[in-house]
Amino acid sequence: MAAIQNIVILTGAGISAESGIDTFRGAGGLWENHRVEDVATPEAFARDPDLVLRFYDMRRAAIQTREPNAAHAALARLDREWRGNLLIVTQNVDDLHERGGARRVLHMHGEHLNAWCTACDARSRWTGPLIDRPPCPVCGTPALRPDIVWFGEMPYRMEEIYDALRAADLFVSIGTSGAVYPAAGFVRNARDLGAATLELNLERSQGSGWFDESRLGPATELVPAWVGELLG
Numbered sequence: 143m144a145a146i147q148n149i150v151i152l153t154g155a156g157i158s159a160e161s162g163i164d165t166f167r168g169a170g171g172l173w174e175n176h177r178v179e180d181v182a183t184p185e186a187f188a189r190d191p192d193l194v195l196r197f198y199d200m201r202r203a204a205i206q207t208r209e210p211n212a213a214h215a216a217l218a219r220l221d222r223e224w225r226g227n228l229l230i231v232t233q234n235v236d237d238l239h240e241r242g243g244a245r246r247v248l249h250m251h252g253e254h255l256n257a258w259c260t261a262c263d264a265r266s267r268w269t270g271p272l273i274d275r276p277p278c279p280v281c282g283t284p285a286l287r288p289d290i291v292w293f294g295e296m297p298y299r300m301e302e303i304y305d306a307l308r309a310a311d312l313f314v315s316i317g318t319s320g321a322v323y324p325a326a327g328f329v330r331n332a333r334d335l336g337a338a339t340l341e342l343n344l345e346r347s348q349g350s351g352w353f354d355e356s357r358l359g360p361a362t363e364l365v366p367a368w369v370g371e372l373l374g
């Protein structure tokens with residue numbers, strides 16, 4: 143462990159599951175009889191914007207009633223105490239890493255608590271509903287959509303992520319199914335360039351075979367234990 147300087151951590155829905163936020167697969171992939179993928183695409187939004195806005199309004203309201211768990215707290219401790227480079231790349235659109243105290247967090251799939259104006263391109267902090275087509279706080283146009291990267295859209299800040307992966311000595315994946323690309327490919331980017339790789343997940347994932355080590359169990363147990371080991 144002494145040689146490790148640069149760490150990249152990828153988190154997914156599994157790290158927030160014990161805070162009471164459904165994972166995609168855990169919810170059976172269904173919402174009001176729609177496949178989750180069918181409310182999380184630009185085509186779905188064009189076809190039935192009310193349905194999509196209601197779905198995200200519901201989830202935006204729900205996350206604000208949830209609290210960070212011991213896994214978020216452990217990563218916040220690592221962020222505070224790790225002297226080397228650290229980047230927590232999250233696929234999650236909740237704000238539990240930040241509320242848990244982590245600072246070096248990158249939301250590659252956007253954030254529930256942001257609205258994105260499709261008229262002026264501004265992003266604004268947003269905690270309420272969007273279903274009533276409120277005006278954009280910047281330009282006044284009622285053209286706000288959830289600031290969420292939908293299936294088929296380009297994740298945010300990919301260059302920064304690949305730079306961090308190139309420099310990583312250690313890549314750790316926490317609570318992600320390894321089903322959604324490009325995030326599912328990060329383990330291969332990191333290991334091809336020589337990083338050690340570790341997976342912490344409730345069960346074996348689609349990507350488990352790519353990791354040097356997979357530890358199976360709940361994030362609230364595995365993550366604090368791993369952070370304790372690393373910090374000594």
Ligand code: NAD
Pocket residue numbers: 153154155156157158159160163164165166167168233234235236251316317318319320321322342343344345346347359360361362
């Ligand atoms: P996923 O639902 O596909 O997979 C979740 C993984 O977490 C599974 O492998 C599961 O076994 C594991 N898991 C479940 N409970 C766990 C626990 N207590 N401890 C450790 N692991 C646990 O989620 P994903 O891989 O993040 O990808 C799906 C997409 O869903 C992402 O793009 C993400 O943006 C979106 N999403 C985000 C949230 C959120 O922000 N909290 C919630 C649901 C979906």
